[in-house]
Amino acid sequence: MSIILTNLTKRYNEHLVVNRVSLDIHDGELFVLLGGSGSGKSTVLRMIAGLTTPDEGTIELDGRDVTYLAPQARGIGFVFQNYSIFRHMTVLENVEFGLRIRKIKNNDRRRRAEEMLDLVGLAGLGTRYPLQLSGGQQQRVALARALVYQPAVLLLDEPFGALDVKIRAQLRASLKEIQRQLNLTTILVTHDQEEAFELADRIGVMDTGRLIEVGTSETLYYQPDTEFTATFIGGGNVLVGRKEHEWIRLGTAALPLPADIVAMDDGAPIRILFRPERTLLQTEPFQARDVHALGQGVVIEQIFAGAMQRIVLEMEGLRGVRAVAPRAVYGQSVTRIEVIQTGARAAERNYALGQKVWVGLRDFHVLEPAGLKVLLCVSQDPSGSLAAEMGSLLAQATHGSATLLHVVARSELVAPARAYLETLRRAYASRIPALEVRVRVGTSAAQILLEAQEGHYEVIALGQRASAETGYRGLGSAARQVLEQAEAPVLLAQSQRASFKQLLICTRGGEPGKTDVAFGGRVARRADAAATVLYVQTDQTTLEEQKRAARHLLQAEAALSVQGVRSKIKILDGGIAESILRQADADDADLIIIGAQAPRGRPRLRWQNLATQLVGSAARPVLVVPMNE
Amino acid sequence: MPIPTARKSRLPRGAFPVGILLAVLLPLILMPLASIYVFAARSGWQGFVNALASPEAQFALRFSLLIALLTALINGGLGTYAAYVLSKYRFPGRDALNVVVNLPVAIPTVVVGTSLLLLWGPIGILGQFLAPLGISPMFAPIGVLLAHLFVTFPYMLGAVKPVLDELEVTYEEAAYTIGASQWTAFRFVVLPALRGGLFSGALLTFAHSLGEFGATILVSGNLAFRTQTAPLYIFAQFEAGNIEAANAVAAVLATLSFALFFALMRFNKKGARRDNV
Numbered sequence: 001m002s003i004i005l006t007n008l009t010k011r012y013n014e015h016l017v018v019n020r021v022s023l024d025i026h027d028g029e030l031f032v033l034l035g036g037s038g039s040g041k042s043t044v045l046r047m048i049a050g051l052t053t054p055d056e057g058t059i060e061l062d063g064r065d066v067t068y069l070a071p072q073a074r075g076i077g078f079v080f081q082n083y084s085i086f087r088h089m090t091v092l093e094n095v096e097f098g099l100r101i102r103k104i105k106n107n108d109r110r111r112r113a114e115e116m117l118d119l120v121g122l123a124g125l126g127t128r129y130p131l132q133l134s135g136g137q138q139q140r141v142a143l144a145r146a147l148v149y150q151p152a153v154l155l156l157d158e159p160f161g162a163l164d165v166k167i168r169a170q171l172r173a174s175l176k177e178i179q180r181q182l183n184l185t186t187i188l189v190t191h192d193q194e195e196a197f198e199l200a201d202r203i204g205v206m207d208t209g210r211l212i213e214v215g216t217s218e219t220l221y222y223q224p225d226t227e228f229t230a231t232f233i234g235g236g237n238v239l240v241g242r243k244e245h246e247w248i249r250l251g252t253a254a255l256p257l258p259a260d261i262v263a264m265d266d267g268a269p270i271r272i273l274f275r276p277e278r279t280l281l282q283t284e285p286f287q288a289r290d291v292h293a294l295g296q297g298v299v300i301e302q303i304f305a306g307a308m309q310r311i312v313l314e315m316e317g318l319r320g321v322r323a324v325a326p327r328a329v330y331g332q333s334v335t336r337i338e339v340i341q342t343g344a345r346a347a348e349r350n351y352a353l354g355q356k357v358w359v360g361l362r363d364f365h366v367l368e369p370a371g372l373k374v375l376l377c378v379s380q381d382p383s384g385s386l387a388a389e390m391g392s393l394l395a396q397a398t399h400g401s402a403t404l405l406h407v408v409a410r411s412e413l414v415a416p417a418r419a420y421l422e423t424l425r426r427a428y429a430s431r432i433p434a435l436e437v438r439v440r441v442g443t444s445a446a447q448i449l450l451e452a453q454e455g456h457y458e459v460i461a462l463g464q465r466a467s468a469e470t471g472y473r474g475l476g477s478a479a480r481q482v483l484e485q486a487e488a489p490v491l492l493a494q495s496q497r498a499s500f501k502q503l504l505i506c507t508r509g510g511e512p513g514k515t516d517v518a519f520g521g522r523v524a525r526r527a528d529a530a531a532t533v534l535y536v537q538t539d540q541t542t543l544e545e546q547k548r549a550a551r552h553l554l555q556a557e558a559a560l561s562v563q564g565v566r567s568k569i570k571i572l573d574g575g576i577a578e579s580i581l582r583q584a585d586a587d588d589a590d591l592i593i594i595g596a597q598a599p600r601g602r603p604r605l606r607w608q609n610l611a612t613q614l615v616g617s618a619a620r621p622v623l624v625v626p627m628n629e
Numbered sequence: 630m631p632i633p634t635a636r637k638s639r640l641p642r643g644a645f646p647v648g649i650l651l652a653v654l655l656p657l658i659l660m661p662l663a664s665i666y667v668f669a670a671r672s673g674w675q676g677f678v679n680a681l682a683s684p685e686a687q688f689a690l691r692f693s694l695l696i697a698l699l700t701a702l703i704n705g706g707l708g709t710y711a712a713y714v715l716s717k718y719r720f721p722g723r724d725a726l727n728v729v730v731n732l733p734v735a736i737p738t739v740v741v742g743t744s745l746l747l748l749w750g751p752i753g754i755l756g757q758f759l760a761p762l763g764i765s766p767m768f769a770p771i772g773v774l775l776a777h778l779f780v781t782f783p784y785m786l787g788a789v790k791p792v793l794d795e796l797e798v799t800y801e802e803a804a805y806t807i808g809a810s811q812w813t814a815f816r817f818v819v820l821p822a823l824r825g826g827l828f829s830g831a832l833l834t835f836a837h838s839l840g841e842f843g844a845t846i847l848v849s850g851n852l853a854f855r856t857q858t859a860p861l862y863i864f865a866q867f868e869a870g871n872i873e874a875a876n877a878v879a880a881v882l883a884t885l886s887f888a889l890f891f892a893l894m895r896f897n898k899k900g901a902r903r904d905n906v
Contacts, residue, residue: 071802087822088821097809098808101808146806149808155806
């Protein structure tokens with residue numbers, strides 16, 4: 001029995017618990033949904049069972065749409081983490097319950113229930129009451145009870161979560177065997193990777209309501225697409241290199257660029273994953289052709305863990321290379337990597353702390369590029385196509401992805417809007433091959449904000465039409481609302497630029513100022529752009545504020561240089577808006593990045609707000625970064 | 630066998646504080662209780678039996694038992710249903726309703742009687758429409774029942790709702806996934822889990838109904854052979870100076886109440902032991 005989920009979505013009080021999950025589970029497959037707590041995995045399972053009603057999307061069981069069918073009519077077996085076996089019934093009565101409801105004759109019922117108890121390894125315990133059983137036995141009863149009426153699908157919600165390690169292992173083995181024997185399509189939800197690896201035919205990794213990636217254990221472990229999977233599953237080293245002709249440059253080391261990597265510009269960031277146990281250590285430099293040399297490192301930590309030995313090395317040659325994992329420790333200046341030595345190698349070679357060793361990789365894996373995810377809010381007018389133009393350019397520059405969104409007022413306008421988006425998609429296909437298209441019905445601002453939240457977009461691109469008015473008055477009502485409420489930065493595309501090579505980051509002193517510097521740094525790092533960090537002091541600026549600003553600027557410069565961004569700092573005197581425009585002209589900045597303050601509980605933008613003063617008057621794209629005080 | 634706990638054995642022996650407590654309790658509680666039986670014994674066994682055998686006393690006792698039984702049955706059903714709805718469903722005004730259904734405990738029973746009269750009485754809000762039809766719920770057995778239902782409503786709820794609140798929803802959900810309808814799930818999964826609560830709730834309701842006085846005296850009109858319950862009979866006989874008659878029924882009522890009370894205590898103890906297995 002196959003299970004097909006399409007765009008399954010569930011909200012609790014406007015909070016997205018399950019976000020457009022689409023999944024295809026094959027006949028007889030044991031599929032594991034793996035994720036941390038709050039990832040939405042259990043909600044997906046409950047929706048398949050009919051215990052929770054989805055807000056959007058469909059569920060198909062064996063070609064039959066069951067999205068709104070009652071749980072009783074779905075023919076599924078469900079096993080709960082807390083067992084939930086009926087305490088006032090004996091084991092046999094519990095198992096028979098499903099058959100009694102189906103009005104199976106007494107003799108037949110007894111025989112089938114006893115067969116099932118035999119199958120789960122509880123033969124002879126039928127007359128006991130649940131309280132006389134151990135946790136593991138109770139869960140076996142729950143399994144028998146869910147299987148006895150021959151359901152088409154078996155769903156298990158963290159079934160072994162409440163059991164101790166030894167019992168868990170036994171139950172896993174039994175489950176796998178029974179599932180094979182009955183060839184039963186099964187979905188199991190767990191947060192335990194080891195469990196997922198041991199049981200699953202395929203694993204779906206979930207995070208914050210989204211299905212991040214689906215694959216076999218081996219694929220997810222060695223060749224994950226996403227950074228999330230690479231760091232969530234198993235220990236791993238994820239380093240960010242740059243493309244350099246046919247190579248991936250990592251400090252002084254260079255790894256050959258795999259042939260199947262899609263075309264990328266030189267200098268584009270490339271994230272590589274290598275597992276600690278796929279690394280080699282030796283005291284002499286590597287000569288072998290099938291080993292990729294990573295350079296020399298210093299042993300700074302060595303932990304013996306039974307069958308294996310975990311070693312942490314500081315790689316002088318990788319200085320300045322950003323490591324996604326292992327996470328940099330505070331105050332660490334040299335990139336660290338983790339190595340695991342197993343078997344005889346671990347026993348024979350014992351390295352001393354501080355010893356220099358050569359590190360080689362047996363293999364490594366390139367993760368999919370993760371640039372900015374940009375939402376292009378288009379409409380069928382010049383300003384709307386400007387949003388598509390500049391937004392897609394930003395996505396391309398940061399090696400990211402983008403979605404074209406068109407909001408229409410009525411549902412009969414959906415088809416023409418879709419056709420229009422299709423022409424845009426073809427036009428920008430060379431820029432972003434995987435450009436997606438979405439049409440929503442409703443009021444523009446509300447739908448844009450909803451889409452931005454649900455799709456986890458990092459930038460919302462809005463077109464700003466040419467208008468005689470400047471400042472707040474120049475903004476359309478939709479743009480005002482989006483600017484006031486969006487949690488993601490908003491790109492106001494008000495003129496065309498050929499590229500994003502020079503950024504102007506306008507900042508204030510102090511803590512809130514760090515938000516826009518950090519985001520500007522991200523854009524600059526991914527787009528390989530240079531940045532100017534600008535602070536404007538007016539007549540009202542006190543000496544204390546000036547000192548704080550100076551400190552802040554130095555920190556900003558340091559933070560940017562750690563990210564590998566070329567930057568300079570600048571302090572100007574005079575009116576804030578005029579000074580920003582003056583500096584933008586001097587640099588010929590392609591993008592002005594400015595923070596917008598959100599005073600607690602009040603709308604973020606007032607008409608006198610600085611960010612809006614740049615509307616119209618600066619004929620350059622403005623990126624407004626929301627900041628919370 | 631009860632095992633003396635460490636805490637108990639560490640307590641000091643105190644003849645003096647115990648003495649004071651007994652000295653207070655004696656005139657407050659113990660002596661009044663005893664006096665019922667002392668008086669009952671005074672006129673001898675024959676006098677006691679004769680007093681009980683009077684048709685009026687017989688009616689009052691039987692009527693009281695009947696009303697208590699009906700009250701326990703009806704409120705048993707209603708209270709369980711109310712507890713289920715309040716415990717398992719979310720709806721606006723749920724908290725307010727939770728307070729309302731428990732309100733009868735807080736209202737003086739005389740006020741309950743008055744309010745029932747003002748609703749159902751011959752000039753009451755609803756009663757005035759019924760009076761021309763010849764229907765009069767007040768000063769009739771049905772009025773007594775209404776009063777008892779009102780006064781004892783919270784007891785069933787209080788016994789059942791905590792059990793329902795504790796019962797995780799997954800038990801019912803498990804039944805649904807197995808294929809049980811909502812009713813089947815309730816009948817075979819929820820109800821058996823409620824057995825203890827149902828029993829002690831019904832017992833409490835029964836006992837309170839048996840002793841109800843304040844509301845009953847107002848709505849019943851205290852009509853012998855029609856609406857007179859045992860407590861009303863005791864009151865009436867006392868007023869008429871027939872102490873012996875009053876005392877005999879009082880002794881029976883007290884004994885019944887003791888029996889119910891001990892039954893409840895034993896049951897609760899057993900329940901607690903069973904849950905600890």
